[in-house]
Amino acid sequence: MPVIDQKNVLKGLTVAEAMRRQVIAVDTGAPLEKVIRFTIKYKVNAILVTDEQQQAQGVVTKTDLMGAYYAGLPLETPAATIMVGPPLFCRQEDSLDAALNTMRSQRIHRLYVHGEDPGRAEGVLAYPDIVGLLYRFCRRCDRSILKKTGGQTEGEFAGHLTVREVMTPGVESIPEVKSLVTVMEKLAANRLAAVLVLEAGGRASGVISKTDLILAYKHGLPLQTPARQIMSTPVRGCHQDDFLAEAIEEMIFWDIHRLFVAQGEPSRIVGVLSLSDAARFRSGTCRACLVSRIAV
Amino acid sequence: MSEMARDVMDTRFHTLNPRMTVAEAVGIFEQASEESGRRVFGMLVVDCDGRLVGMLSVYDIFLLLRPKHTHIWGEMADLDLHGLLQAACDRARPVLVGDIMTTDLITITPDTHLLLIIDIMIKKHVRRLPVLDQGRVVGIVYLSRVFDYLLARLGG
Numbered sequence: 001m002p003v004i005d006q007k008n009v010l011k012g013l014t015v016a017e018a019m020r021r022q023v024i025a026v027d028t029g030a031p032l033e034k035v036i037r038f039t040i041k042y043k044v045n046a047i048l049v050t051d052e053q054q055q056a057q058g059v060v061t062k063t064d065l066m067g068a069y070y071a072g073l074p075l076e077t078p079a080a081t082i083m084v085g086p087p088l089f090c091r092q093e094d095s096l097d098a099a100l101n102t103m104r105s106q107r108i109h110r111l112y113v114h115g116e117d118p119g120r121a122e123g124v125l126a127y128p129d130i131v132g133l134l135y136r137f138c139r140r141c142d143r144s145i146l147k148k149t150g151g152q153t154e155g156e157f158a159g160h161l162t163v164r165e166v167m168t169p170g171v172e173s174i175p176e177v178k179s180l181v182t183v184m185e186k187l188a189a190n191r192l193a194a195v196l197v198l199e200a201g202g203r204a205s206g207v208i209s210k211t212d213l214i215l216a217y218k219h220g221l222p223l224q225t226p227a228r229q230i231m232s233t234p235v236r237g238c239h240q241d242d243f244l245a246e247a248i249e250e251m252i253f254w255d256i257h258r259l260f261v262a263q264g265e266p267s268r269i270v271g272v273l274s275l276s277d278a279a280r281f282r283s284g285t286c287r288a289c290l291v292s293r294i295a296v
Numbered sequence: 297m298s299e300m301a302r303d304v305m306d307t308r309f310h311t312l313n314p315r316m317t318v319a320e321a322v323g324i325f326e327q328a329s330e331e332s333g334r335r336v337f338g339m340l341v342v343d344c345d346g347r348l349v350g351m352l353s354v355y356d357i358f359l360l361l362r363p364k365h366t367h368i369w370g371e372m373a374d375l376d377l378h379g380l381l382q383a384a385c386d387r388a389r390p391v392l393v394g395d396i397m398t399t400d401l402i403t404i405t406p407d408t409h410l411l412l413i414i415d416i417m418i419k420k421h422v423r424r425l426p427v428l429d430q431g432r433v434v435g436i437v438y439l440s441r442v443f444d445y446l447l448a449r450l451g452g
Contacts, residue, residue, distance in 0.1 A: 133368075
């Protein structure tokens with residue numbers, strides 16, 4: 001039975017209720033080409049690296065793969081060469097709150113979940129999984145903005161969080177003629193997952209994420225390739241005054257990692273909203289939920 | 297009667313190239329099904345030198361099409377899902393075969409015994425096995441062909 005049928009507040013949730021039970025892993029000798037293929041195929045941001053006994057040895061993230069591309073490592077390089085380890089674990093019965101604290105203090109985006117064998121991953125908890133769980137609560141809630149179908153007064157909308165309250169302010173951009181090297185340097189220097197790509201007139205024409213970069217790596221594109229050649233289009237966006245619940249629904253429903261947030265004109269981008277931002281916020285999508293917010 | 301892979305393998309089969317797009321691969325799946333008179337659910341992927349580098353099955357394509365968060369919105373019966381399949385298809389079309397193919401392959405030779413083939417299919421949950429002769433792909437054994445062959449023997 002879904003957890004949302006048994007509980008109606010966010011307090012007291014455990015890791016077991018938000019984690020994914022499918023762990024995507026490769027062995028230490030697997031080439032980076034395979035690691036990239038698994039990130040694309042299984043739509044994950046990191047791959048666990050295990051030894052022959054399925055004991056966790058490390059993690060390779062899209063950031064690590066981007067670094068390998070930047071450093072010119074061959075695609076045949078074994079995963080063990082660039083993995084970061086050992087991976088951090090939590091237990092299924094740990095509180096979601098404690099897991100989030102660990103993720104924040106360690107500046108990591110996921111924790112692996114172990115059972116009786118402390119070295120063997122039985123699940124994984126990542127930011128999108130947490131926000132997914134919160135979204136399920138929000139959608140079920142009688143106060144949910146997602147249930148409103150028009151005819152409401154402004155008062156009924158009060159208390160619902162907007163995108164601007166949760167987004168990461170500021171956005172980095174790059175002219176579309178610049179090389180992938182420049183893109184990667186910008187991402188790394190600012191600890192970002194994506195940059196906007198601008199055409200000559202300054203209008204945003206696309207987005208380059210780490211996923212686009214590691215695909216370029218896999219396809220053997222030289223580092224001097226111009227940004228426009230690999231950018232994704234269109235730029236998916238929302239307005240800073242949009243309701244957070246609707247923005248989250250858009251991302252979950254359409255498989256979008258982030259929305260570029262506009263103020264006034266759609267072309268005036270002032271921030272980025274990702275599922276990770278929403279998860280770090282540790283609450284549902286309206287102030288009614290703050291009382292039952294996961295303790296900060 | 298030799299009862300080996302060579303007795304049940306198909307020696308005429310289409311292959312894919314790792315640099316083809318998924319959209320192009322789907323076209324070849326259709327062509328292969330039409331020409332062989334039965335639905336083809338998986339194909340071998342060979343490089344420009346004819347070397348086997350992977351296999352693409354419908355499950356690989358399903359994985360690509362499957363949205364990441366289906367476990368969240370899958371329980372919400374009142375969601376309007378209009379446009380979702382189209383969006384998934386649009387995203388999948390330009391992806392290359394080499395980006396999603398399976399490379400952990402189990403191969404057999406023309407002299408692999410039928411009972412060993414059955415054993416591999418049971419243990420590894422595979423429905424097709426590439427047949428290599430000195431490193432070159434010479435055929436493919438489909439579960440359906442093995443079944444047809446065994447039915448004839450069992451019945452006789």
